[in-house]
Structures are given as structure tokens and as C-alpha cells.
Amino acid sequence: MTRSISIVLVALAAATAVSAQQPRQADLVLTNGKIITVDERFTIAQAVAIAGDRILATGTNDEINRLAGPGTRRIDLRGRSVLPGLIDNHLHLLRAGNTWMQELRFDGVESRKKAVEMLKARAKAAGPGGWVFNIGGWAHQQFADDPKPFTREELDQIVPDNPVALQESYYQVFLNSKALTAFGIEPGKPDPSDFIKGSIQRDASGKPTGIIKGDIAATRPVAARMPKLPADQLEASTTALVKDMNRAGLTSVGVPGCNADVLEIFQKWKAQGQSPLRIFCIGGAAAGTPEAVDRSIPQIAQMKLFQGDSYIDNVFFGESVYGPLHDPMFALKSNPTPDQLAQWRRMAMEIAKAGLPLHVHAELTNTIDAFLDQIDAVNKEHPIKNLRWTLAHINQINAAQLERMKALGMYAAVHPWAVINGAIMHEGFGDGAYDMPPLATLQNSGIMWGLGTDGTAANQTLPFVTLYFAVTGKMAGGMKVIKQTVSREDALIAHTRKNAFFVFQENNLGSIQQGKLADLLVLDRDYLTIPADQIKDIKPVMTMVGGRVVYDAGTTASTR
């Protein structure tokens, strides 16, 4: 008995010795860099080794070079910094595939002069009569050189031969004369019936000014009239979208409402081993009336999440539960009624009973209080502690609400609409807007919170602009709009490691650590040391998903 045990021990020791002498060889090593691992200790390493789709090791140049063999590809980082791939926990990405190629996006454009040049160039490319448009993602206050709205006359001058529709977030749309004519919006004629009453702005003589204004419902008829992408161009449009996201540093996205047609394209890419971006869907059978709640309840019981993998999966019910309690984007106050809340609770009860994680749109103080009251009641019957119930957006959350959420075992997905809408929010909320969102309060509360955008319409999509906002309190273009900021380390953690939790991938993603998936960015400058005002200007020079290069600016030399 004793003898056979010692034989086993000797055999184990021999096996260990062999593997120590011949560790698995790296397929790729990146050396001479500043690897910002974002692990629990925020370790900075010099080099990283990748084998297959995972991180083999991080360490010094010497340690990592020992893992390289004759077949190993090498990248000399020449001092450049490396971050984990950035994760946006809430971006309406798949929906955008349907329009991206046609849209003239202003994400990150800080100069009105440049926007005007872009309009002219796009009109030329579209040819006479072709639409020039975008569906949100910007606001004119981001134009640091001249932050003023567009007028109909000005747009007529810039783009005389094409219809133009430029949608600022969900706040208003600027149209030129050709677009107004195309819509049948004319002096002396009644408004088209699908436009919200009063949303079409007219001057004293009844002439339309070119502005459509009044929240999401007002902008929707314009977006609905934009030209539809031919089905055979959907993949090209989605490719352009994903390229832009990879170039901006995104490698994973939580996606409310995964559109089936675009999802199919991601599934095809995955089957080909070419997924450029990880997609974690937030979906479900939201209801808008008590009768619809009746119909949704049996569907909730049938809903199956987590049937996918680390490339595509369904992870949350959301982002809407009961339509009448879905805070409109520019509302200043909400008054949830007992009837509405009773319906919301019926839905939430069923979601908890089915054991589903919930990621729900909640913005205004009264709404958040009312939802927490309902969740308290639900929790007594069907505990939610391990279900990662998450309130999303929550720009108007306060410290007391965060304490309630923590006690319930809830989480906070923060989407600062102020990144483009800060100036508009100050018009509406006054000084209250300085705490929307209250980032320092969130950080100090100790709640698990992650950053996202809620792009592509409500907000811009660039993660380094979001990080700049979180660190400086400045919206795109530089106007100071919030007072509560966080350190650049905490902002980065919220956009990487903590967001991995919000897509149920904390064991695979969010930091550069042995065993995790090799999603990372090589940056053109050091996120940790450049002046904070330059964080928005950081450009990845290389983006990697699962050890595969999905974006390469061509400035990182690699050798074998």
C-alpha cells in the first residue's frame, strides 16, 4: 500500500518536472511594453504571452521570452501600453447594423467646421438626391469651435442637392428643405399623421423651420423614413460597424435587442472562426399593456438564457419590463402609478420565479424608488440575490438607493447620457445635472458598477470618450457637465473587469491574466500617464479578440 502510493508520487513529481522544463510554447509574445493588466491588484507587467485564444502568462521580458520558440510570432511593443479589450455593457449594436454604412456619424467629432466638411463630402459621394443622414450619437454642443444648432437655410447652403436629416441623440432632428419636401412637411399643409403633435417646428407664418423636436417618439418618424439598406448590403454594413467598434477599442458588447438578421451574420462569422466582437444579448418579452403582460408571462417561463458561449450568448431579460414605466430620455420627472407598478411587479415576479437575470432601464429618482419597492416585494417570494438584477442608465440615482440595491444584491450599469447630452441636461435639471450620473457616489458605495454608452442613437459609441468623461467630468467637446468624477484606474476597471461581470464572462474577460481570453488593445499612448484631457484622443493601434488581430493600424511591427 505504502509502496504503491510512493510510486504514484514519484510519477507525479516527474510529470511536474517535465512540464516545468517544457512549458507550453506561446503562439505570440508581446514584449517591451507596459501591460496594464487590470487584475485585482492592478498589476503592470512588461510582457504577455498568448497561446491559442488565451493568455499563457504575463511577466517580465525574460519570463515571457522563455515561453517563445522558433514558431512564435513576436511583437516588440517599443514601450507602448496595452489594455484589456474594452467592454460596453449596453450598446444597441445590432440594430445599428441596419443603417451604419449609410449613416454619416459624428461620434467624437468636436469641430463644427469638420462636420460641415463631412456633410459636403458625403453629399458628393451620395450623388444628387441621395440621403445624407444620421440617427443620433451626437449633439451640437460637442462642437467646441462653434456649438450651435443647424438651421434649415444653412443645411440648404451646405448640401443643396440632397435631402439631409441629422438627429441629435433623441432630442431633435435638423432637416433641410429637400428633406421637408420629401416628407410632405410644407407651409399650409397639415403635419403627416405619424408625427407627434407639435413636434414639427414652424415659424409665425407657418413655415417649417427644419427642426423636429420632442424626445424619442418625435424623432422616430424621421428615422423610419430613412432609406432601407438592401438585404445584400447588410453584411457589408455590419462589417463597417464592427470595424469602427474594433478601431475604437471595443471587443465585447452587451446588446439590448439583438436583431435577428444582424445576429445571423455574427453567427456566420463565429462558425468561420472569425468573430471580431463578442455579443451578449439582453432581450425578452416586454409588455406595454395589462393584456400584453398576460401574454408575456408564459413566455418568460419558457425563456432560456446561457445556451451560447463566450462569442454569442443571451444573458439578461431586458431592457424594458413594462412599457408605460420606461422613462423617456429627456423627461425631468416621473410619476409611476400604482396600476402601472402592479403590472411591472407581475412581470418582475415571473422573471424572478424563472430564475432569470434582469437588466432594466431605469433613469429617474421616482422610477428607481418605485422599482426598488417592487423588487423588495418580489425578493420576499423569489429571492433575486444570485440573479444579477441590474438597474441600467440610472443617471439620477442617489446614495440611499444604492444602499437599497446593495442590500438586495443588485448591480449598477451606468450609461452617462451626458457624454453628448450634458448641456441639454443642464437646461432641464439645472445644477442637479452636475450629479447625473453621480460617479463618485457610485464608486464610494462599493456597489458593482460598470460603464457603457447606450449608443448608437441615445449616445456616442467611443469608449475612450466615455473614459475621458468619467475622469474629467467633461462632455464631448470639453464642456464641464458633471462634478462627480472617478480616478482613471476606477474608470478603466468599470469599462473592463467589472463589465465582464455584466456580460457573465468574469472568468474569461476583463483583465489580462493567465487563463483568460486574449482580448487586448495596444495603444498609441499611455492611458495612465497622459493628461486627462487627452484620454478621448487615445487610439488603439491594434485590437485583438481571442488572440486574433481584428484591427491593425499597421504601426506595430511583428516578426517571427
Ligand SMILES: [Zn+2]
Ligand atoms: Zn434604455
